[in-house]
Amino acid sequence: xxxxxxxxxxxxxxxxxxxxxxxxxxxxxxxxxxxxxxxxxxxxxxxxxxxxxxxxxxxxxxxxxxxxxxxxxxxxxxxxxxxxxxxxxxxxxxxxxxxxxxxxxxxxxxxxxxxxxxxxxxxxxxxxxxxxxxxxxxxxxxxxxxxxxxxxxxxxxxxxxxxxxxxxxxxxxxxxxxxxxxxxxxxxxxxxxxxxxxxxxxxxxxxxxxxxxxxxxxxxxxxxxxxxxxxxxxxxxxxxxxxxxxxxxxxxxxxxxxxxxxxxxxxxxxxxxxxxxxxxxxxxxxxxxxxxxxxxxxxxxxxxxxxxxxxxxxxxxxxxxxxxxxxxxxxxxxxxxxxxxxxxxxxxxxxxxxxxxxxxxxxxxxxxxxxxxxxxxxxxxxxxxxxxxxxxxxxxxxxxxxxxxxxxxxxxxxxxxxxxxxxxxxxxxxxxxxxxxxxxxxxxxxxxxxxxxxxxxxxxxxxxxxxxxxxxxxxxxxxxxxxxxxxxxxxxxxxxxxxxxxxxxxxxxxxxxxxxxxxxxxxxxxxxxxxxxxxxxxxxxxxxxxxxxxxxxxxxxxxxxx
Amino acid sequence: xxxxxxxxxxxxxxxxxxxxxxxxxxxxxxxxxxxxxxxxxxxxxxxxxxxxxxxxxxxxxxxxxxxxxxxxxxxxxxxxxxxxxxxxxxxx
Numbered sequence: 001x002x003x004x005x006x007x008x009x010x011x012x013x014x015x016x017x018x019x020x021x022x023x024x025x026x027x028x029x030x031x032x033x034x035x036x037x038x039x040x041x042x043x044x045x046x047x048x049x050x051x052x053x054x055x056x057x058x059x060x061x062x063x064x065x066x067x068x069x070x071x072x073x074x075x076x077x078x079x080x081x082x083x084x085x086x087x088x089x090x091x092x093x094x095x096x097x098x099x100x101x102x103x104x105x106x107x108x109x110x111x112x113x114x115x116x117x118x119x120x121x122x123x124x125x126x127x128x129x130x131x132x133x134x135x136x137x138x139x140x141x142x143x144x145x146x147x148x149x150x151x152x153x154x155x156x157x158x159x160x161x162x163x164x165x166x167x168x169x170x171x172x173x174x175x176x177x178x179x180x181x182x183x184x185x186x187x188x189x190x191x192x193x194x195x196x197x198x199x200x201x202x203x204x205x206x207x208x209x210x211x212x213x214x215x216x217x218x219x220x221x222x223x224x225x226x227x228x229x230x231x232x233x234x235x236x237x238x239x240x241x242x243x244x245x246x247x248x249x250x251x252x253x254x255x256x257x258x259x260x261x262x263x264x265x266x267x268x269x270x271x272x273x274x275x276x277x278x279x280x281x282x283x284x285x286x287x288x289x290x291x292x293x294x295x296x297x298x299x300x301x302x303x304x305x306x307x308x309x310x311x312x313x314x315x316x317x318x319x320x321x322x323x324x325x326x327x328x329x330x331x332x333x334x335x336x337x338x339x340x341x342x343x344x345x346x347x348x349x350x351x352x353x354x355x356x357x358x359x360x361x362x363x364x365x366x367x368x369x370x371x372x373x374x375x376x377x378x379x380x381x382x383x384x385x386x387x388x389x390x391x392x393x394x395x396x397x398x399x400x401x402x403x404x405x406x407x408x409x410x411x412x413x414x415x416x417x418x419x420x421x422x423x424x425x426x427x428x429x430x431x432x433x434x435x436x437x438x439x440x441x442x443x444x445x446x447x448x449x450x451x452x453x454x455x456x457x458x459x460x461x462x463x464x465x466x467x468x469x470x471x472x473x474x475x476x477x478x479x480x481x482x483x484x485x486x487x488x489x490x491x492x493x494x495x496x497x498x499x500x501x502x503x504x505x506x507x508x509x510x511x512x513x514x515x516x517x518x519x520x521x522x523x524x525x526x527x528x529x530x531x532x533x534x535x536x537x538x539x540x541x542x543x544x545x546x547x548x549x550x551x552x553x554x555x556x557x558x559x560x561x562x
Numbered sequence: 563x564x565x566x567x568x569x570x571x572x573x574x575x576x577x578x579x580x581x582x583x584x585x586x587x588x589x590x591x592x593x594x595x596x597x598x599x600x601x602x603x604x605x606x607x608x609x610x611x612x613x614x615x616x617x618x619x620x621x622x623x624x625x626x627x628x629x630x631x632x633x634x635x636x637x638x639x640x641x642x643x644x645x646x647x648x649x650x651x652x653x654x
Contacts, residue, residue, distance in 0.1 A: 067617075074598075077616035081590045084621045088586045091628045092579050096635075209618060213608030232613040234598040243595045251590075274635060278628045285621050292617040544572055545563065547644035 007372025008148040015186050015376045016163055019383070022182055023167030023175035031415050034172030035104040035395045036265045041177055043272045047279020049177045050263045052184035052384035054254075054280070055287060056133070057140025059083075060187060060381035063288075064360075065353030068295035072223075073231035075238045076295070078246045082449075084281060084288050085247070086254025089457075091277030094255060095264040097464040099273035100543040102556040103265060105392070106258045106456060107400040112555075113463045113536070114471035121478050123400045125455045126258040129448050130389040130396075131429070133259075137386040138434020141379060147324060147358065148375040154435050160383060161431040168387045168427070169420050176387045177266060183380035188286055190377025191357070195290045198297050198364040208293035219300050226303070226346055231296065238506075245509030252515055253449025256456035259388040262395070270546035298356045301363050303346050312340040317362035326352040390430065394423035447489050450511025454481035458518040464544075466526075467537045473526030481518030485511055535560065563642055571642050578634055582627045589615060589623045 028034050041049070067076030103109050106126055111119025138157050145156025167175045199211035220230040229236035235243070254260065263280075267273040305315050321327045322335040328350045329335060335349075358378060361370045398419035403410055410418070455478050462469040488510045492501040505513065532540075539560075542551045554560045563571065593601060598612030606614070639645070 074613055074616060077594060077613075080617055081594055081620050084624050085586065085590050088582070088624050088627050092582060092631055210607070212618075213606075213614075216608050216610070216613075232602070232610050234602060234612060240595060244591060247590065247595065271636070271639070274632045278625075278632050281625050281628055285625050289618050289621050541568075544575075545568065545644070546639060 003368035004371045005149055007369045008375040009372075011369075011372045011376035012149075012379060015182075015380060018182050019163065019167055019179045022178045023171040026174045026178050027170045028172045028174045029416070031399075031412055031419065032104075033174045034416055034419050035391075035399060036262070037172075037174040037177045039102070039266060040268055041266045041272075041276075042268060043275035044279050045177070045181050046263065046267050046272065046276040048184040048283055049180040049266070050260060050276060050280035051283035051287075052180035052187065052380070053263060053388035054260055054385070055184075055187065055284060055381055056385035057137050057143075057378065057382035059287065059291075060191065060378050061140060061143075061354050061357055063291045063357075064295040064298065065351075065356035067292050068299040068356060069351060069353055072229055072233075072237050073296070074234050074236070075243070076292070078238070078243060078250065080288055080292060082247045082250025083254055084284060085251040087277060087281040087284070089251060089255040090260070090264075091274060091281070093461055094261065094464070095267075095273045095277050096270045096546065097543050098261060098460070099264050099267055100270050100546065100549075100552060102552065104262075104399050105395050106261055106460075107396055109463070110459060110474070111400065111404065113532075113540070114459070114474045118459070118471055118475045118478065119400060119404070121475060121482075122456070123396050125451070125478070125482060126396050127393055129452055130258060130392045131426075131433070132448050134386050134389040134393075134426075134430040135433035135437055137382045137389070138430050139437050140382040141386075142434055143354065144358070144375055144378045144382070148372070157431055157434040160379075160386070160434075161427050164383055164387050164390065165424065165427050168390055169423050172419065172423075173266060173391055176384075176391055179387070180384045183384040184283060186380040187377040187384075188283070190373045190380075191287050191290060191294075194361045194364060194366055194370055194374060195294050195297075197366055197370070198301075198360065199293065201364060202297060202300070208297070209289050212293040212296055215296060215300050219296055219303075222300065222303050222307075226307070228347070231299070239504070241503065242506045242509050245512045246506060249450045249453050249509050249511035249515075252453035252457045253451075253511055256452035256460065257449075258396075258452075258456070259385075259392045261456075261460075262392060263388075294357065294360055298360055298363060302351065305363070306344045306349060307346045309344050310340070311335070311338055311342045311344060314344065315363070317359050320362070321352075321355050321359060326355050386430065390423055390426045393426040394419050397422040397426075446508050447493075447511075450485055450489065450508060450514065451482065453511040454485040454514025454518055457515055458522055462519070462522055464540065467540045468526060468531055469522060470526040470529045470531060472529040473522045473524075476525045477518040477522030480521045481514045484517055485514030488514070563644075567642060571638065574638055575635070578631065578638075582631055585623065586627055590620045594620050 032038050063079060066079060098109060101109055103112065107119050107122035110122040138160060141160035142153035142156040145151050145159065146153050167179050195208040196206050199208040200206045203211035203214040205211035205214065216232055220232055223231050264273045264276060267276045318327060327335060330348050330350050332350065358374060361374055398415060402418045403415050459474040459478055489507045492499050492507040539551060539555055542549050593612065594616035598616060601612030602610035604611040
């Protein structure tokens with residue numbers, strides 16, 4: 001066993017023990033504890049949990065690589081602005097009002113505010129979005145185990161499933177929340193240490209966000225020498241229209257994602273929900289402002305290491321990743337086919353986006369314990385998001401389908417049991433999808449945001465800000481937005497149609513158009529359909545004001561006929 | 563709160579929201595995308611300014627916007643006598 005494997009094993013065992021201990025200490029016995037952690041989580045902890053919930057294996061492992069390699073720098077900004085800008089919308093337009101409404105899930109809000117058919121559309125959308133996502137997380141766990149511990153992907157996924165099973169089934173939302181707080185701590189430390197070390201080494205400035213500026217000119221110059229467009233140059237890969245549409249789709253999609261929204265129900269009060277959004281974005285920004293710096297430093301270092309170097313002289317990290325097939329020749333054939341004396345050209349090598357962060361300590365020449373720490377951080381990011389998503393799936397099944405539809409007389413103990421069984425089943429499906437990822441998962445994860453934007457965002461916002469928004473309007477809007485967006489995506493996505501689309505709009509940006517269509521349909525249909533009951537209108541008015549309210553309380557207790 | 567106070571509270575809330583969202587749009591879609599090219603001609607601490615807004619600046623402004631929102635809403639609540647943030651109920 002190498003030093004790196006040993007340290008990875010040590011960090012994995014230590015962090016997993018912490019998660020399991022926390023989950024055991026916060027085990028629950030009520031549905032409210034299982035679904036929303038009793039609604040009593042203080043704002044900073046809730047913010048850290050949102051950050052961990054939100055920042056997935058993709059944020060931790062892939063983001064820097066996507067910015068540096070897939071998009072030539074500037075174009076990668078759609079992810080940086082899109083995924084953080086959505087929190088402004090969440091904080092201002094949704095979080096306080098949804099918390100005041102006081103429910104367990106998004107379908108719960110949709111069902112209560114509109115009607116039962118709207119609830120079912122929301123259940124289906126929430127489950128689809130969550131499963132697509134969770135498959136990617138499980139595959140991420142497998143990747144980390146395979147690379148750092150040398151165990152098979154399947155074994156890695158099974159270990160991940162067992163850990164999540166333990167703390168999510170036992171502790172529900174309460175266990176997940178406190179585990180996520182620990183996971184956030186692990187993942188942010190693991191991300192910042194190598195970034196600070198590399199920035200200090202290359203520029204003498206310990207703050208990567210500032211050191212970043214010192215190398216941009218050099219990086220732009222190196223890219224020019226290679227015949228590539230400037231790293232910081234605008235619209236070299238994506239045109240302005242698509243930049244706007246994709247950024248917007250990610251922003252509005254973030255504000256409509258079920259596993260993020262449910263987190264605002266776990267806040268103590270309306271005020272705590274507002275502060276949770278602030279803490280969440282602050283914690284996320286620590287990683288999201290560091291990621292583009294890591295991207296630029298890694299790209300600079302990689303070009304310098306490889307350009308004009310003989311294959312026999314390349315640094316160790318190159319061989320490590322070439323061996324597992326994540327660095328190949330530009331046409332995809334293995335590096336091992338090349339003679340040892342070959343002189344490398346940066347542009348002749350294809351580097352997988354996913355290795356940048358995992359390899360950054362090695363690229364920067366940092367010691368083995370730090371490599372192990374980064375592996376533990378990646379596992380924390382994947383497991384925390386997976387558990388949040390699994391909770392959305394199990395609560396949608398147990399609360400919105402079983403309790404609301406199948407057996408409204410179910411006792412609390414029985415609801416809790418159904419929740420735990422649903423959670424267990426969801427983990428098995430997620431594990432299966434992680435071991436046998438369907439080809440479309442990677443494509444669809446980016447699309448999930450478009451779907452969330454086109455389905456949930458308008459009905460949530462209109463439900464709060466427009467008393468006259470009707471059930472039929474909302475249902476028609478959700479269905480149209482979802483169907484139109486899915487149709488466009490299937491028509492244009494590589495593996496199905498690969499058409500140019502309309503005006504060259506990228507499938508990842510079409511969610512914005514779908515959302516506008518949803519808004520239009522909801523508003524128009526609402527004009528011609530029966531208005532919400534006077535009690536419901538009063539209730540909508542009531543959630544706009546924080547503080548004590550008998551009407552909202554009565555509604556939450558289920559004592560109100562609307 | 564009586565009806566008139568409620569209308570006032572809601573109007574002030576909407577006005578705050580609208581101005582914060584305007585800034586949100588200006589830094590991200592404006593400085594980061596629509597006007598990125600002219601801004602890139604200005605270089606500060608090594609960063610072409612448009613590129614900086616797209617990769618760092620907009621994120622920092624987003625955090626600041628939410629911070630302003632929570633503080634101003636606290637003030638607004640206090641002004642209208644909302645001081646009971648008791649744990650609100652959950653049930654379905």
